[in-house]
Amino acid sequence: MSIRIENARIIDGTGSPATPGAVRVEDGVITHVGPTAPEAARTIDAKGRVVCPGFIDTHSHSDLVVMEDPFIQPKIRQGVTTEILGQDGISMAPLPKRHIPAWRKNLSGLEGESETLDWTWETTDGYLSRLEQSGAGTNLCYLAPHGNVRMEAMGLDDRQANPGDLKLLQAVLRRELEAGAFGLSTGLIYPPCTYADKAEMEALCSVAAEFGRPLVIHQRSEADTILESMAEVLDIARNTGVHVHFSHFKICGKYNADKFERVLGLLDRAAEEGLKVTIDQYPYVAGSTMLGAILPPWAHAGGTDKLLERLADEKSRARMLRDIREGILGWDNFVAFAGVDGIFVTSTRTEANGDAVGKTLVQLGEMRGKPPLEAALDLLFQEENAVGMVDFYGLEEHIKAFMARPEMNVCTDGLLGGTPHPRTYGAFPRVLGKYVREEKVMPLETAIRKMTGKPAETFQIDKRGLLKPGYHADIVLLDPDTVRDNGTYTEPRQHPTGIDLVMVNGTVLHGPTAEDTPTPPGRVLRLSR
Incomplete structure (x- = not known):
């Protein structure tokens, strides 16, 4: 035709x-x-x-x-005709059979749930082959997700990689890139990616650089410690030669506006050094992710089943609430920068809590007769962590400035469930x-x-x-x-x-x-x- x-x-x-x-x-x-x-x-x-x-x-x-x-x-x-999947270090492959139940729960707040899929593709090659069989309206590319790679090599525990782990991590990533993945993604606020130290990231990025593929990164902090976070990422680029692509680039928390010029300065300095750095951006002052992201990283160690045990434990829950209220150095505290009145529930796993969709955490608390954070933790427990949220994070003038940067391209970062x-x-x-x-x-x-x-x-x-x-x-x-x-x-x-x-x-x-x-x-x- x-x-x-x-x-x-x-x-x-x-x-x-x-x-x-x-x-x-x-x-x-x-x-x-x-x-x-x-x-x-x-x-x-x-x-x-x-x-x-x-x-x-x-x-x-x-x-x-x-x-x-x-x-x-x-x-x-x-107008989207090509999509790049495998984002934030949390996606569909690799997925060893022994980890399927735990990973489905971990993934559900971000990608949704399915009762019809058999979840047996195991590797990137298997997943892409399955997509080829089912067909797609748009063209599809895939990034090898750090969390999946780490899960296969090390499980879901909160621990640093030892020399043997690093070799296995590299071997798994090399296999996924050989299968045609367009790069390595990570989300250093999401478990198990968040448990990785700089040495682990450099080991993986050296493989990505070997293949000429980018590191696509939700960095450790887009808020209070964004300058330190960017410095870490740019240092990884210097040490490995990897092309860094910052996902959904932003500054979270209006109280962090004073960091804006220094953030631009880091991008300028990277360009002057000849580092390959690009960014993408969605054009809104609110973001969207899993509601579980409001919890401190330690709460997620071991996967969703362990998280649910902690949510049911009075002492662990009290510690979560304390950490949210007081903060942890280097952890992006969504409640701190968006506020309980700036976080909205967008999706739940069951109809039982369907009335929470579209409500702020303040409104959720009023509906449940509890303080907002207590109500949020109840919701996460009842929905087995499969809850989405929208969070209002920043300033319009920053969006315009980042949009005009030569490094920038447009993205959606759109979750498809609920509201x-x-x-x-x-x-x-x-x-x-x-x-x-x-x-x-x-x-x-x-x-x-x-x-x-x-x-x-x-x-x-x-x-x-x-x-x-x-x-x-x-x-x-x-x-x-x-x-x-x-x-x-x-x-x-x-x-x-x-x-x-x-x-x-x-x-x-x-x-x-x-x-x-x-x-x-x-x-x-x-x-x-």
Whole structure:
């Protein structure tokens, strides 16, 4: 099937100025980009709208959901054609059979739960093969998650790696990268990643650097000790040569605004030194993760079953509450920087606590007749830690400044369950509408580069991210005058306005010419050495 999009404003993903012209696609590949293009079996009149490459979501949490629903509409309808899974060091593979029950509980607050999957893929190769069998609407890349690698090598305990452990960690990671993973991810606030010291991270990053793959990192602190945290990460880059990609870059806690200039200074210094550093960002002043993240790291040691034992133990629970109220040096305390009135429950595992969804911890406490933190700990116990949250963390001026940085590209970091964060439905349109059209933080061509060509370069995604002959036909048609996000924190499940057409590998998935029941056109991508 051949398709020609004519009368378009072409923004090709390189950052170059828009030009009028046409784009032609045949058999899933772009054949022509220019003032004119040959006839095709189907012609789409762009009517002066922008035609650009499909957006690349460099921080996606579709890992489990896509196995049961190949067409994830919140992503497709906002223009996402490629997603990078395996984020925050916590994902689907590797997953040795002996760890399946514990890991499913650990994962459920972030990726959701499934009773239909058999969970027997064991390795990245097995997981990617399973995705190839089930199919996907978007293209899928995968990062090797540090937590899974550590679980296979060392279990879920809170301990430092010894020399033998380090060799095993490296061997497991090497196997996963050989299977085609696009990098190593970690979330140093999440167990078991949080138990790793710098020596462990350097051992793993030396393998990632050997393969030329990035470390994609939720760093130890985005709040009180962010400067020390960034210094650690940049030192790892110096010592190993690894490319560092900071996930969802931000400063948490309005009281940490005084650190802003020094954070920028660290990024500038890294560039001056020649370190390879990139960042991604979602365009909101609130984040989203597992409610279990409000608990100190020691509470999670050994996995979810051990956590539940501690939540049921009066002395352990008292210690958790004390640590939350008083803080622990180097630990990002979500309650401290967001407040109990700035943390909202977004999802629960069971209907029994469905009334908690959409409520702040203050409101939850009022409903349960308990102090907010006591009510939150009860909820985590009752739901076996499978609770999601939204937390309001920062300042609008910081978002704009980070967005304008040359290191930055756009992501969603969207969780898909319950009442999700609005970024799940609208991160990319929000940048185009609010920050490009309304606030003029950057030109449209620059923003689209940060959604397409730049992330493709950062993650070495071959022949995607540009409108160029020979490249795969991942294409978005949008109206720059109307594009905008529509979701709110209370009603997030609203698709955006102004994304008129989305094509993946030549198949139109959204728009007036979309097929009703297409075969999933996305591809599971593997990065070869």
